[in-house]
Amino acid sequence: MEDLKGKTALVTGASTGIGAAVAIAFAARGMRVAVHYNSSADAANQVVETIRQAGGDAFTLQADVRDTGAIRECVKQAASRLGRIDVLVNNAGSLVKRVPIAEFDDALFDEVMHINARSVLAFAREAVPLMRTHGGGNIINVTSVAARTGGGPGAYLYAGSKGFVSTATHGLARELVGDRIRVNAVAPGVIQTPFQDRFSTPAMLESFRTAIPMGRIGSPDECVGAFLYLASEQLSGYVTGQVIEVNGGQYMP
Numbered sequence: 001m002e003d004l005k006g007k008t009a010l011v012t013g014a015s016t017g018i019g020a021a022v023a024i025a026f027a028a029r030g031m032r033v034a035v036h037y038n039s040s041a042d043a044a045n046q047v048v049e050t051i052r053q054a055g056g057d058a059f060t061l062q063a064d065v066r067d068t069g070a071i072r073e074c075v076k077q078a079a080s081r082l083g084r085i086d087v088l089v090n091n092a093g094s095l096v097k098r099v100p101i102a103e104f105d106d107a108l109f110d111e112v113m114h115i116n117a118r119s120v121l122a123f124a125r126e127a128v129p130l131m132r133t134h135g136g137g138n139i140i141n142v143t144s145v146a147a148r149t150g151g152g153p154g155a156y157l158y159a160g161s162k163g164f165v166s167t168a169t170h171g172l173a174r175e176l177v178g179d180r181i182r183v184n185a186v187a188p189g190v191i192q193t194p195f196q197d198r199f200s201t202p203a204m205l206e207s208f209r210t211a212i213p214m215g216r217i218g219s220p221d222e223c224v225g226a227f228l229y230l231a232s233e234q235l236s237g238y239v240t241g242q243v244i245e246v247n248g249g250q251y252m253p
Contacts, residue, residue: 013092027056098154136180173241189247
């Protein structure tokens, strides 16, 4: 992956979990990385410290992805400090909370869709002109196995928002291919992250585990390879509009 050296990346939701693992892996291959976070400043700073101790180059940027203006400023600052944005990883997301349909309200719908769906388009909208200026780029969206299965109990809003991300990935890939901008997605399955700690009980996780042919829950590091592959023009230069499933066999399209 020599072609990754010297490239730049903005990774959203990179303070913990999959985003943190991706940011660290990118930096380890010589990329300069903007580590975005919303409220987990200490964790984001720890990611940057880990990268710097290993000889890499990274810095943090804060933005609430429900705020379009904050997204605009985040991308602007990332481009200013990095010089350009070669790779955008749209990883920020949240289930917010599990609710049965009888308890769902409009405010929850808006919050889930803004965090998981609208933010993807908002970050892309700001990054695409910059990528065009520099002759191309690479957008990697993070969807979920829930987009295929409908999600676990009370997670239909989250699943629907991730279904939007998967479908939008195909549409953006078609629109941007003429600009030499590739757009793909990674769809993790059940991964042991703070996301699961917050939204899934031990009983739920055990139920999910029994439905996985590999018989275990995945780790963030096991997702990293898909991102490295998609970020590398050398390895995936002819790949666009694809969703890579990383789920231990839980769903086999």
